[in-house]
Amino acid sequence: MAKVKKTPRPKAETPKGFRDYFGTEVTHRADMLSKIAAVYHRYGFDALESSGVETVQALGKFLPDVDRPNEGVFAWQEDADADKPGDWLALRYDLTAPLARVYAQHQNDLPKPYRRYAMGPVWRNEKPGPGRFRQFYQCDADTVGASSVAADAEICAMLADCLEEVGIERGDYIVRVNNRKVLNGVMEVAGLSGDDKEAERGIVLRAIDKLDRLGVDGVRALLGEGRKDESGDFTKGAGLSEAQADAVMGFVNANAAVLEKLRDEARQLSDEDPAMAGVANAIADAGDVQHLLEREDAISYRSQWNGLVTAHLSELVSESPIGRSGVEELAEIESLLIAGGYEADRIVIDPSVVRGLGYYTGPVFEAELTFEIKDEKGRTRNFGSVAGGGRYDDLVKRFTGQEVPATGVSIGVDRLLAALDAKGRLDKAPSGPVVVTVMDKDRMADYQKMVAELRDADIRAEVYLGNPKNFGNQLKYADKRGSPIAVIEGRDEYEKGVIQIKDLILGAKLAENATLEEYNERPSQYEVPRDQLIARVREILDSQN
CATH class of the missing domain: 3.40.50.800 (Anticodon-binding domain)
Incomplete structure (x- = not known):
């Protein structure tokens, strides 16, 4: 008689790219979500809890890599073995695509504009890495049905308030704002508009998005023939001409150009009036825009900085109607933020903000934590981005056939918790019974x-x-x-x-x-x-x- 094989015991381990959360980790997250929800609620947004599963068709191509539609999700087909297989379903990749479906499905019952916030886990079928998991929490707020950039300005102000509410002190963060229309204008000026230039535009966008990591020289290389990294791997570039690359780099270097212009003016003023020497020195000593805006002896430039940047961008895209429209929107956002008490030490116009997702159509914004931490190898680096968003007027159109204006922001809760932990602002001692x-x-x-x-x-x-x-x-x-x-x-x-x-x-x-x-x-x-x-x-x- 054959020996019966024992059923092997399952391994008691979490799947790759996932993790378990215990005790204070859970309560810290719940506390943070409660604080952010209170800010959203104070701004007049209503809560929404949508399904954790969507059809792949509803999620569409608006995933991390627009070159690979429908990649990056956990998906399965209903009744796959049946004579008539059902729909392909997927765990939601973010909280924005489900909102577009919800609005299109229930628009007759919803107020217009519709202001909602949502919090919960999302899932991405991507390669995991240190601190990068396949399941994580997002905390979103969106306004659907408002075409005015006042909605974008409000989102930026609310994002700043959320960061301060959870314990990120003023001076430890900056909200950066740009406009995809300005970038489209730059592309137009550089001769990169049109369907036949889509591949080149994609490479340019990804190159600009890597400015913080690669620096000016690295971005410039990717605009040309390409770039070889330290390991020897070669990344093919966009193949732009020198003139085209110059046009794009003028946009990328806008902050540095404005800062240098300020330095020149300050030197001239200090030569004419010795009393201006202190401000001139402050500007000269500032390593970058962030350092300038944080200096108390150069505080007068906080209220001027965003206006100076928009003026510079206006010169760059003067020949592009779409570019000029984008600059006008940035100027209006800046004016509304100043009226609300949000100056450039908290929210700054920054042309380097691109945002990687393909559905943004206008203003885009990103919250960055500016303090330094030690990475896993002991190297000093800035903490980086913890939130981002922008205007996506075409997303609902996929369902309705009609353009519906929308704008929103997504906060990475796990990233924020890691930031507070790095600053020593989380109580790690469990509060037991x-x-x-x-x-x-x-x-x-x-x-x-x-x-x-x-x-x-x-x-x-x-x-x-x-x-x-x-x-x-x-x-x-x-x-x-x-x-x-x-x-x-x-x-x-x-x-x-x-x-x-x-x-x-x-x-x-x-x-x-x-x-x-x-x-x-x-x-x-x-x-x-x-x-x-x-x-x-x-x-x-x-x-x-």
Whole structure:
């Protein structure tokens, strides 16, 4: 008789590119989502929870790589083996494409404009890497049905408010704003408009989007024949002529050009008026725009900077109607933000912002954290982008056949949490429950009464539900839970009408470095009357915070 093979046990491991979240990680995220939702709500946006699954057709080609439509998603076909297979379905890739479907489906029942926010996980079938997972949270807000760039300006202001609400201090972030129409105008001036130039435009867009990583020289190389990286791999370029590349680089270098113009003017003013020498030095010393706008001795340029950049862009695209329209929209956004108190130290016009997705049609924006961190190899670098968005007037058109104006932003919650962690602004110590220990199994009802009183007083608490035979194990459990207090009531305490309260936080500190004298002067465990349970527990909790 053949030996029956045992069914192998499944491996207890998360799938590649996914991870589990525990305790404070979950509560930190929930707290952040609550704070962001409060800002969205304050701005008048309503909550929407759409399906986590969409048809592949509804998701369309608006995925990370426009050269590979429908790649990058987790998809399957309903009834694939049936005579008539069903629709192809996919886990949602983002929260924007589902919004377009929701608006097209329910537009007769929705207010116009429709302002909604949505939060939840999205899934991308991409190669995972350090800090890059296939499932992550997004936190979006969008306005559908408003053609005015006042909607874009509002999104930028709201994004700045969200960052400050969750604990990113002013000066540690910048919201950068550009307009795809300006870039389209640059393409037109450079002779890159038209369907036959789509491939070249794609390479140019991706090259500009890598400015922070590759620098000016790297971008310039990708505009020409191509670029070889440090590993020797060669990336084919757009093959532009020198004149075409010059036109694009004039756009890419707009910030540097304006900064240099300011330096020249400041030098001239300081020569004419020695009192201007301080400002001239501040501008001369500023390594880039961000450093200039952060300097208190050059603060007067905060209110001027965005206007100077739009004026420079206007010169670059003066021969392009679409480009001029984009500059006018940026100027209007800048005017509205100034009226709301958002100057260039918080929200700045920046032509280097491209945004990689293919559906943006007008203003685009990106929130970048400007402080430095150490990467996994110990190298110093800026933290980088944590949010982005823009105007996408063509997305709903796929469903309705009619253009519907829309604009929105998506905040990367996991990125923001990592940023706060890097700045030391997340409390990593778990805030565990008060643990009521079990000294007598026959008196479980008394312990449950204690824990009910604590919960009624809005104090997180639990009764130890493991094997109570070894009291030391109960305290070890409380330590592992990060519990602040253990409540102890044995037979003797019960008969005397008292309880023992053990301050676990203080006890750990005393055990770590206190002398015997200090230990005796500040006991971490003491006896109190039973009817003082709530008052004494609250007193200890207040002292620990």
